[in-house]
Amino acid sequence: MKRRETTTLDDVALAAGVSPATVSRCINQPASVRAEKRERIMNAIERLGYVPNGSARALASRKTRMIGAIMPSLDNMLFGGPLEAFQKEIGSAGYTVAVACSEYDLDQERIHVRNFLESQVDGLLLVGARRDPDIYRQIERQGIPYVLTWISSDTRKDHCVGFDNAAAAEQLVEYLVALGHRHFGMISGFIEHNDRAEARYRGVRDALARHGLSVPPDQLLQRPFDPDAGRDAFHLLVSAPNPPTAILCGSEPHAYGALFEAKDMNIDIPGDISVTGFDDMWLASQISPPLTTVRTPRGRMGRQAARHLLAQLRGERLVAPRPIETTLVVRKSTAPPRPISLSADSGFLHAQARTSAKSGS
């Protein structure tokens, strides 16, 4: 390692025949430097190939222009899009984004928060709102802005940019119930440490309760968010003695897996069983049958998260963003249950019988 002569701001000042302070100003607020000097300085910078030292700048100015983003995963086509939208938007304001993956593990997440705090990030992007309060304490102690995405919870509403997962799940349930379904299964993410998954389940549960229905405990399966897990869960659900007529998936990869497994098992979707997704990713409309699901505008969420963070960074007073609207997208993976009962009443009674038999076990 030969000693590299890094050229510094002082070198530029010397070469341009001005003071270091002026060079600094020339870089940061060009307008405040006389045009003639500015040109001399720019020339010197060019000639010497000067590259400002971000660490020194950060130390002196107390700004790193770096945003830390902690995502549950980058490998499931769910977070990549929004993250890219976020980085594009915030990047155009001059910020760099550093990413870390928590793998849906709150302990890993805490470590990453800590690291970012040490790195002096100017802001933080997190997914979900539920985590050890101590983490929020640390963040707030450093006084750095943060935004919580994928939820519109009310615990820290002011920081939430996302949609109402529970309400979205309810849309799905209401639609299915109107179709005549009375017997439901659900393939969910892990509820305990994932407030998005929890909210979706809660939405399902509450909407069903309004109709005197419920997901039997053994028909609620919690699985990692990937198609293979969805396959297995679907297989289990339909192999039960009294299978559901509709299966709600808490995430779209689960639904893809369910559809693939159905094909392998020769189960007709939606003839035998209805299946719904959640998110409306690109595959939803292409897969067969095309998936009934709820659309979550994730790109918009990413951009809005960036703008919300930017506003805080500018020192604006925090105003709670309004939840991003979700929309029910009805396609071909859902239909009335068999036997087809045009009368809602008879269908209801039929389902009631099944449901009570089930809940009695």
Add this chain to the structure above:
Amino acid sequence: MKRRETTTLDDVALAAGVSPATVSRCINQPASVRAEKRERIMNAIERLGYVPNGSARALASRKTRMIGAIMPSLDNMLFGGPLEAFQKEIGSAGYTVAVACSEYDLDQERIHVRNFLESQVDGLLLVGARRDPDIYRQIERQGIPYVLTWISSDTRKDHCVGFDNAAAAEQLVEYLVALGHRHFGMISGFIEHNDRAEARYRGVRDALARHGLSVPPDQLLQRPFDPDAGRDAFHLLVSAPNPPTAILCGSEPHAYGALFEAKDMNIDIPGDISVTGFDDMWLASQISPPLTTVRTPRGRMGRQAARHLLAQLRGERLVAPRPIETTLVVRKSTAPPRPISLSADSGFLHAQARTSAKSGS
């Protein structure tokens, strides 16, 4: 903004009754501090809630422990996995990774490189090898390690961690030719500014040339890497007066799109036309028909890239990594062309006729 009293290393030193230097050592090389003092210091750190200032540390030590990664995209399920693998591996060595997206645009990439250089990243992860030499000059001027992924080119072989795209494409072609295909179309990425796409096309071209075959210019379609673009391109290709019997896709999303479009057009794959992918992502085995493709071990590539960078960071001498092996995965999207000719000769003659007719036009 009230003035936050950030607690510094000096505060800790005072509280623990030692010198700042000792606190610093205690944090960075605990073994070099007497146990008794170490405990006092740790207590003080805990009590004061001290968080080291990364910028100051970086300035003084000339190390940021940050790696810059510039990816063409994060939104196409292609780069997320490898990136996550990379970050996990390099993160466990104490590095943070910052990401930026170039959107397959070399100008954007150059800006991001520049930004990362200013940020004093300790290392750089790039995709592909072909870019303005001036960029390499800047990187090397700062003397920071870098790794080029997704290729195993020989221009800067020592820095390349990836697979041989051309060879992988050749595997596919040889298989298709052995099946009896003589008339090929290709849906490719944009070749000019993407050396991975270029290498794949080159592999196709060279392999075909060995058999006296070629892709007619109008049957080589360059498209963005998404399923919809693949759909359109497929439609165009099969609507030509003399459509190919086999379509090679330079990326898997293209192939998915082709398969979906084929279904909509009522074209039988592989009965009417054979289709191949490239990468073997999870969908390849689930889609129908399951896709014949070539597997590129991307997770392994991510990890190896991290290790290769880490080795440089440790100051080890650079040794050219060996290319990562790709494997042909034969599934159901490929078959001999119609009319089914069990005799290779007759098939060949038939195809020859078509080919020369084509190339004469």
Add this chain to the structure above:
DNA sequence: CTGAAAGCGCTTACAG
């Protein structure tokens, strides 16, 4: 094993 001191390369009031 520990401390005093210099220095990393900028920015930013403060004066002019």
Add this chain to the structure above:
DNA sequence: CTGAAAGCGCTTACAG
């Protein structure tokens, strides 16, 4: 508009 000077919060030879 510009400069001299202090300071951001650490690390690291150097001495002991």
